[in-house]
Amino acid sequence: MYRETWAEINLNHIRNNLKNIRESLPRKVKLMAVIKADGYGHGAAECARTAEQVGADTLAVAYLEEALHLRASGITLPILILTPIQPKHVMLALDHDLMLTVASASWFREMRVFKPYTSGKKIQVHVKVDTGLGRIGLQSMKDWDELVPWLKANDIVVDGFYTHFATAGKVDTTFLELQTKRFIDMMEWSKKSDIAIRHYHCAGSVAALRFPELAMDMVRIGAAMYGFYPGKLVSAVKLLPALSLHSKLIQVKKLYRGDYLGYDNMYQADKDQWIGTVPIGYADGWSQNMQHTEVLINGQRANVVGKICMDQLMVKLPGPCEVGTKVTLIGSQGDEQITFAELASHIGSVAQEISTSLTARITRSYINMEEAWIHWEKEKLSYKSKNAVI
The missing domain is CATH 3.20.20.10 (Alanine racemase)
Known part of the structure; x- marks a missing residue:
């Protein structure tokens, strides 16, 4: 990888x-x-x-x-x-x-x-x-x-x-x-x-x-x-999503009040803040429909800000973070979880549209295969x- x-x-x-x-x-x-x-x-x-x-x-x-x-x-x-x-x-x-x-x-x-x-x-x-x-x-x-x-x-x-x-x-x-x-x-x-x-x-x-x-x-x-199933309509069977999606911060920078971020100046900082860049974008299937969603960093939710680019997106960090910090786009960190259902609701679609949109540029890592x-x-x-x- x-x-x-x-x-x-x-x-x-x-x-x-x-x-x-x-x-x-x-x-x-x-x-x-x-x-x-x-x-x-x-x-x-x-x-x-x-x-x-x-x-x-x-x-x-x-x-x-x-x-x-x-x-x-x-x-x-x-x-x-x-x-x-x-x-x-x-x-x-x-x-x-x-x-x-x-x-x-x-x-x-x-x-x-x-x-x-x-x-x-x-x-x-x-x-x-x-x-x-x-x-x-x-x-x-x-x-x-x-x-x-x-x-x-x-x-x-x-x-x-x-x-x-x-x-x-x-x-x-x-x-x-x-x-x-x-x-x-x-x-x-x-x-x-x-x-x-x-x-x-x-x-x-x-x-x-x-x-x-x-x-x-x-x-x-x-x-x-x-x-992927409507849990509220099906109570007798409990199913677990099999896919989680992760990345790591490749750059962390300070954005000052009034500064713009991303294409078309779509985001302007209302106060000083920390911004992290994540190497995933719409060419990976993480489309611009995912603007204004959240990711997990150090067990906390962080907002996606600015336009999602072809190869990267930017997030407003909860504070200063190290380059290489793990970012979870789907899945859990600590007590926080971002689900397919949450993201599907955001884009007005279904979970399987998200999973099938993830392109071959994203490495699939199989866990528990030996077991x-x-x-x-x-x-x-x-x-x-x-x-x-x-």
Whole structure:
């Protein structure tokens, strides 16, 4: 690490989060761990291995490139690509044993140019239906009827049928209930079509934690795996954030009353004060939306002042500090803590926007990795024992 700005990823927290989530679910429900966006900024391969340690049945990513990265990293668990791939890449996906999301008959028509029926490999697909999010998925029975003949081909295996909720984190559950009813109706279409479907799934992290009755055959755990969840709505399960973010002061200087600081003279000292420069900026993902937030220095909160720069930001120090003093942007020092929830509220977004925005310029440091590996075999044996068919 050439620059002392780093994110610490506690793999034990991820492991324990998944373990606690699994224990909150009905016994036979399968767990799909979502590793998209470089494991929500935590490191895709490391998080995938950790998910495997606690017996995740399947992984999910957003794009083909992400799945190929996991395979190149030695990950062998089944992987579902949540976004339909370009039909011309179907053989590449098959060569790496990847499951594909499909949402239209037109995809199959184009795909057959690249994979004829005579090809020996079978394509495992999950059919995505749109029940109200409006993003990806077939919407009508007409869409489904057009898809059915393609799904009945000898080289197609329908591993899943799924949807995604739009408002699972809202107190008002009216729209979620509407989506659930739509999904159940769509499931009936599928069951009347004489197609063998292995898994039905509709619950992402929040839905799975709030409404275990919606778990069906499988749940997709993304944000909650990393400790992001609405704790006020979910009291039965306690999860811990896995990522903290730190840096060190690279310069300390005295700013006198009336002096300006930063681009566009955005900050003017109202009295004499100490200013520290921290080597992190918007090129690292710490955007200018983070202006007027706080960091922790020597266990005390310190305000970010002036415009956040591409490579540095400045903070108003609680007093004179030594160069090299640790700065915590996310995490704890003493009795003080800065959480993802606090920062997400400041920018009007969600925790995962912050974690996925942290760029590759920030070194990821993994802690408790060795201990996690020691427990891996014990966890696998324990899980297999509990779920053994007698």
